[in-house]
Amino acid sequence: MKLIILDRDGVINFDSDHFIKSPDEWKPIPGSLEAIGRLTREGWRVVVATNQSGLARGLFEMATLNAIHAKMHRAVAQAGGRIEAVFYCPHAADMNCGCRKPKPGLFTEIAARYSRDLNDVPAVGDSLRDLLAAATVGARPLLVRTGKGERTLAAGGMPDNTPVYSDLSEAVDHLLKAVA
Template sequence: MNLIILDRDGVINFDSDQFIKTPDEWKPIPGSLEAIARLTREGWRVVVATNQSGLARGLFEMATLNAIHTKMHKAVGQAGGRIEAVFYCPHSAEMDCGCRKPKPGLLDEIAVRYGRDLRDVPAVGDSLRDLLAAASVGARPLLVKTGKGEKTLAAGGLPENTPVFADLSEAVEFLLKA
């Protein structure tokens, strides 16, 4: 079973420093839905792991997060793809939980749900915290330059041998050729 873990904001959809607080604010990055559809057609299982501290900050309610994810699932489905599950951390950084990336809790949850070791499972992110979470469980971090990716690359400190791609489409192209 080929499994891939994607961050949401900045990888699948445009990110915002003000948070994605409504379904209307969720806008896919060009090519991302088609990239997920390609993975689906090739038999990959696609899951999302995302920090959503806007919940703890009171910026949106659970019903709104569900509506955002419903919009994402529909958009991916219309492109011919499928996201099997969305794993999210609802906590703020100050809460010091175990599930907020860069800690491994969300990825540990994915490993349990899918009954497998995440060693070498590709994990695509745009921030250092995504990459560090992946590396901490032996997954294979991939950086995209969309979202916060350019800033992440410029800041350095990436896990060793992290490949860098323009966007999710380019990362998927690379994975499907491997």
Template sequence: MASGMKLIILDRDGVINYGSTQFIKHPNEWKPLPGSLEAIARLVQADYRVVVATNQSGIGRGLFDMLTLNAIHDKMHKTVAQAAGRIDAIFYCPHAAEANCSCRKPKTGMLETIALRYNVNLKGVPMVGDALRDLESAAKMGAQPILVLTGKGTKTQAKGGLPEGTLVYRDLAAVVSTLI
């Protein structure tokens, strides 16, 4: 990774777009949270590489297929681009929880792949999520866990047990305002 290149890792559902207890199963169900697209654009303007790391167990459960996930991500890329932002890469775990894979957060497989792809140590790299498993995988890799109170974030905060050093912000826009 070129020196001076900055990386940020974002969870998808509940951070960039509205989450759903029923999974986002169709591009029409993917709706950006207020301010999230502009926040990504600000990161890109500040020379951040914006990477998404998302558990998508709906695939493993047969609720939607890869074509659908690609269509959802295509919509996300286009919508972000319309706001002058860019998502550099999307990493996802397609497995159901019971598959016991190494990539599903709170495990670190996805983050290890990101570290390899960008040839970077994730120490201190901001990782933004709305669920405990996002923060736990960040903490295990030495990344900076950041909880947003969008999506499941308020419930996550109320439950407690956040990794030591977790930062808490109202939403992605507030995170970005602090970073840049």
């Protein structure tokens, strides 16, 4: 089974320092939906692992998060793709949970759901916490320059040999060529 883990904000859709708080604020990054479509057509299982502390902060309700994800699923489907599951952390950073990236809880949940280890599974993110969570479980972190990616790259501290791509589309192009 070919599995890939994607962060949401900054990888699939534009990010906001003020959080994505409604379906209207969720806007896909050009090429990201088509990239997920290409993965799906090539037999990849696509899952999302995302921190959503806006829930704990009271910025939006669970019904709103569900509506945002429903919009994302519809948009991906219209591009010929499929996101199998969305794993999310609803906690604020100060709640010290095990699922908020950079902790690996979301990734271990994915491993349990799919009954497999995540060794060398590509995990695409735009922030250091995405990359560290992936590396902790042996997944292969990939950085995109979209979202917070440029800031992450400039700050350094990434896991060794983390490849950097302009966006999800370029990362997917590379992955599909590598397995061809």
